[in-house]
Amino acid sequence: MTKSSKLGRSISRRAMLKGTAGAVSLAAGSGMITGFPYIHAAEPKVLRYLGTAVNEGDEISKKCLEDTGIKIEYITATTDDVTKRVITQPNSFDVLDTEYFSLRKLVPSGNIFALDAKKIKEFGNITPVFTKGQLPNGKKIGDQGTAPWKVLYLEGANSKTFSKTPTEFVTLIPTVYNADTLGIRPDLIKRPISSWTELLNPEFKGKASILNIPSIGIMDAAMVVEASGQHTYADKGNMTKPEIDLTMKIMTEAKKAGQFRAFWKDFNESVNLMASGETVIQSMWSPAVTKVRSMGIPCTFQPLKEGYRSWASGFCVSKAVSGPKLDWAYEFVNWYLSGWAGAYLNRQGYYSAVLSTAKANMTADEWGYWMEGKTAVNDIKAPDGTILEKAGAKRDGGSYDDRMGAVACWNAVMDENDYMVRKWNEFIAA
Numbered sequence: 001m002t003k004s005s006k007l008g009r010s011i012s013r014r015a016m017l018k019g020t021a022g023a024v025s026l027a028a029g030s031g032m033i034t035g036f037p038y039i040h041a042a043e044p045k046v047l048r049y050l051g052t053a054v055n056e057g058d059e060i061s062k063k064c065l066e067d068t069g070i071k072i073e074y075i076t077a078t079t080d081d082v083t084k085r086v087i088t089q090p091n092s093f094d095v096l097d098t099e100y101f102s103l104r105k106l107v108p109s110g111n112i113f114a115l116d117a118k119k120i121k122e123f124g125n126i127t128p129v130f131t132k133g134q135l136p137n138g139k140k141i142g143d144q145g146t147a148p149w150k151v152l153y154l155e156g157a158n159s160k161t162f163s164k165t166p167t168e169f170v171t172l173i174p175t176v177y178n179a180d181t182l183g184i185r186p187d188l189i190k191r192p193i194s195s196w197t198e199l200l201n202p203e204f205k206g207k208a209s210i211l212n213i214p215s216i217g218i219m220d221a222a223m224v225v226e227a228s229g230q231h232t233y234a235d236k237g238n239m240t241k242p243e244i245d246l247t248m249k250i251m252t253e254a255k256k257a258g259q260f261r262a263f264w265k266d267f268n269e270s271v272n273l274m275a276s277g278e279t280v281i282q283s284m285w286s287p288a289v290t291k292v293r294s295m296g297i298p299c300t301f302q303p304l305k306e307g308y309r310s311w312a313s314g315f316c317v318s319k320a321v322s323g324p325k326l327d328w329a330y331e332f333v334n335w336y337l338s339g340w341a342g343a344y345l346n347r348q349g350y351y352s353a354v355l356s357t358a359k360a361n362m363t364a365d366e367w368g369y370w371m372e373g374k375t376a377v378n379d380i381k382a383p384d385g386t387i388l389e390k391a392g393a394k395r396d397g398g399s400y401d402d403r404m405g406a407v408a409c410w411n412a413v414m415d416e417n418d419y420m421v422r423k424w425n426e427f428i429a430a
Contacts, residue, residue: 045070045328050086051097052079053267055176055313059383060341068335070328078265079213086111091320095329100312101146101215101237101411103171107160113317114154114169119330122337122354123173129404130174130312130353131166139405145219145237145412148174148312172314173333174353176345179308179403183274183284187298196220196227196306199281200254209273209282210251212263214424216411218244219309220283221251223408227306237412241419248423252430263428267291274299286349289396294386301349303397307408314353346370347383351400373399 049056049072061072075093077085083102085092090111098106106112117123127136133149134140143150151171153163162171184193189204199208199220211217222236225247233243254260261279264270270288273279275297284301292299315336317329335341342352343361347370352358359367368374373395380389397403414420 043324045324046073047071047325047328047332048073048075048092048094049097050075050077050082050093050095051313052077052082055097055345057344057383060344063340063344064332064335067340068331070332070335072332079216086318090318093318094321094325095332096316096318097175097313098172098316099411100148100151100172100314101413103151103162104146104413106316107151107154107162107171110158110160111319112171113319113321113326114157114159114171115173115316115330115333117168117170119334120170120173120337121334122357123170125354125356126174126337127351127353127355129177135401135405136355137401139401141405142307142310142407142409144233144235144408145410147410148172148177148314172316173337174312174314175336175341176350176352177310177312178286178350179310179397179407180283180285181304181308181397182302183270183282183289183292184300184302185274185277185280185298186300188277188280193281193302194305196223196304199224199283200228200250200259202257202259204281205258206261207278207280208259209262209264209270209279210260211270211283212265212428214421215413215417216309216311217263217283218247218420218424219409219411221247223306223309225250227304236409238414239416239420241416244414244416244420244423248427252427255427255430290349290382290388293388294382294384301396303403303406307406308403309409309411310404310407311411344383347381351404355400369393369395371400373402 047070053076056074056076065071082098083105086096086106087109096112128134129141130148130152133143133147151162153167154169154171155161155163155167157169182199210220219236222233225231226233230250231243231246233239262273264273267285267288270282270284271291273282274292275295286301289299289301315333317326321329337354337357339357339361342354342358346352346358346362347366365377369376369380376389376391376393378391379387380393382388
């Protein structure tokens with residue numbers, strides 16, 4: 001049979017089926033045919049997913065649709081705009097992907113739904129970094145700032161008060177987290193970098209950058225100030241007004257001296273600055289370093305002797321969500337923790353909330369490289385298949401225990417947040 005005759009037969013068969021369906025529909029509508037059950041068209045399972053671009057990915061949404069039938073519609077915004085939207089437009093999203101430090105702003109709004117831990121299949125397997133503030137080996141980690149375990153639980157289903165002890169009512173089901181540091185271009189710097197103080201080193205005048213998200217940027221600034229010996233903070237994540245003033249004074253002097261090339265707000269900006277060589281040292285996120293490396297450009301997520309500033313994200317649900325959509329939200333969160341997504345994110349340099357399921361979806365070599373600090377046996381590939389590292393490479397900063405065990409502080413919202421934001425904006429405008 002020729003291709004055209006096959007096509008013709010296919011078209012006639014479709015036309016015939018369409019015509020038959022139309023005839024049956026008319027007959028049924030006229031009451032001529034009885035005895036058929038009334039069939040409801042299945043309601044499409046769609047979730048509007050609000051978050052930053054960092055945790056979003058077409059591959060994740062495709063795999064979720066394939067496995068669960070749930071279609072994810074991404075609503076992408078900056079960190080600060082995500083928070084504003086939750087507070088002012090709670091009906092505009094279903095699932096929220098946000099950081100734990102934002103909860104001090106979001107929970108008082110009453111616009112997020114307390115999730116039931118009993119409905120999360122892997123809740124008992126979530127890493128104790130979130131539930132106890134320690135590594136799986138029992139080592140305690142830094143708790144300055146808004147450490148996740150301080151804001152993980154609510155006192156009740158409709159409470160606006162965090163619980164100091166575990167309850168079944170969870171603010172955010174954790175998904176990903178990381179120990180953040182500075183990104184550098186080793187090919188352009190050509191010497192060892194070991195301290196946060198290097199961000200303000202005049203050697204990098206006009207080639208440094210810091211992220212322009214006030215509540216995160218000031219934490220990086222505090223790491224620099226403390227590392228330089230100019231001040232020791234009781235809690236870098238909850239500064240006093242004099243501490244905010246001192247921190248911003250030091251940063252403003254550096255800015256006026258021409259230290260900073262730019263102040264970036266999102267993932268792609270940070271990638272472009274480093275890939276182009278406009279900056280050689282800057283605040284950076286691990287997946288952004290991974291992205292630069294996947295472009296064939298040297299970039300290091302540099303371990304520093306003072307430790308890391310850490311962050312963590314998770315999922316919650318809008319208070320406006322109910323009925324089947326709430327069931328889909330639980331289904332989506334359970335799917336996310338089941339392993340495929342965790343492995344996908346691990347391959348970008350993140351850490352997954354449930355280590356066991358992610359491990360089951362990675363090769364022993366991948367797990368060894370990303371999580372255990374081992375030398376890669378084979379080439380290490382990004383989720384899209386591009387080669388990130390050649391066989392024989394080791395991950396920047398070493399193992400999971402090495403990196404998360406060196407966390408000094410967590411992203412935070414301070415008691416003096418409004419004052420801090422005003423002072424930060426004065427620094428950016430200076």
